[in-house]
Every structure is written in structure tokens, then in C-alpha cells.
Amino acid sequence: xxxxxxxxxxxxxxxxxxxxxxxxxxxxxxxxxxxxxxxxxxxxxxxxxxxxxxxxxxxxxxxxxxxxxxxxxxxxxxxxxxxxxxxxxxxxxxxxxxxxxxxxxxxxxxxxxxxxxxxxxxxxxxxxxxxxxxxx
Numbered sequence: 001x002x003x004x005x006x007x008x009x010x011x012x013x014x015x016x017x018x019x020x021x022x023x024x025x026x027x028x029x030x031x032x033x034x035x036x037x038x039x040x041x042x043x044x045x046x047x048x049x050x051x052x053x054x055x056x057x058x059x060x061x062x063x064x065x066x067x068x069x070x071x072x073x074x075x076x077x078x079x080x081x082x083x084x085x086x087x088x089x090x091x092x093x094x095x096x097x098x099x100x101x102x103x104x105x106x107x108x109x110x111x112x113x114x115x116x117x118x119x120x121x122x123x124x125x126x127x128x129x130x131x132x133x134x135x136x
Contacts, residue, residue, distance in 0.1 A: 014045035017082065019065030021046025036061025038069045041082055058085030072098045079127055 015022045015030035019038050022030050022045065033039065033052030036059075043051050055061055055070030058078070063071055072078055072085035077095040088095030092106035102108065 015039070016067055017041040017044035017046075018067040018069070019052070021048060021051050023048045032064055035064055036070060038065035038082075040069075056082075056084035058087070068098070079123070 017039050019033045020030040021039055036055055037052035038055055039046035039051050040053060058073055058076045059070035060073050068081040075088045075095050076085035077088055077100045078085045078098055092103055093100040094103060
């Protein structure tokens with residue numbers, strides 16, 4: 001947000017969801033939530049340390065959350081940067097840095113012709129939207 005005050009233009013920005021909040025009016029710096037906690041997107045911007053919640057299942061709570069709900073544990077992945085992390089399947093993928101990547105000789109398969117095709121399409125669109133995030 002840009003604020004005009006007494007002829008001085010200052011650029012104020014809300015702290016992003018994830019491991020940040022701000023409880024001091026006029027400060028230009030976001031404060032970090034304690035390790036293993038984050039501000040949920042629906043509660044952003046965080047206004048005090050109490051807005052920082054424990055990170056979801058499958059995340060490494062020994063690290064700062066950054067612009068997500070904590071990083072996934074080794075061999076875990078997520079479909080949403082604020083969702084829980086799930087254990088990596090046994091075959092065909094490598095799970096690191098919060099996502100799955102295909103191993104050589106494997107490919108993704110998305111089926112939109114089944115009875116639940118609307119849910120499959122919604123899952124796919126969410127998957128693509130999360131890939132487009134470049135904040136960190």
C-alpha cells in the first residue's frame with residue numbers, strides 16, 4: 001500500500017503470509033514468526049505473534065517458515081505451499097524442496113474423463129497455480 005502523509009510518500013507493504021507478522025505501526029520491516037510457525041493466508045497480514053500457528057503435518061518445524069507453511073521434511077512433498085506435506089510415493093518420483101519431480105522413465109497422468117473429472121481438473125489447476133509461485 002502506498003500512503004501519502006504530509007507531503008511525504010512512503011511505501012508500506014503488508015507482510016506476506018508464511019513466517020512473518022508486523023505489530024509496530026510505521027515499521028518497514030516484518031518480524032519473523034518463531035521457527036515451526038506461520039501466518040495462515042486467510043489471516044494475513046499477521047498483526048502479532050499470536051497470529052503465528054504451528055506448521056502443518058509433515059513439515060520441518062526446526063526452520064523458519066519463509067513464504068510458506070514451513071518446509072517439508074526430507075522425502076515429503078505438498079500440493080499447496082500452505083498445506084500439509086505428504087510422504088513421497090515409493091516409485092517414480094523424487095521428493096525434495098517441497099515438490100515431486102519425476103524420475104527418468106516416468107510421466108504424469110491426469111485423467112479428466114472419469115466420474116470425478118471436475119475434482120481432477122480442480123486439483124490440476126491448483127497444482128499449476130502453486131508451480132507459478134516464485135516468491136522464494
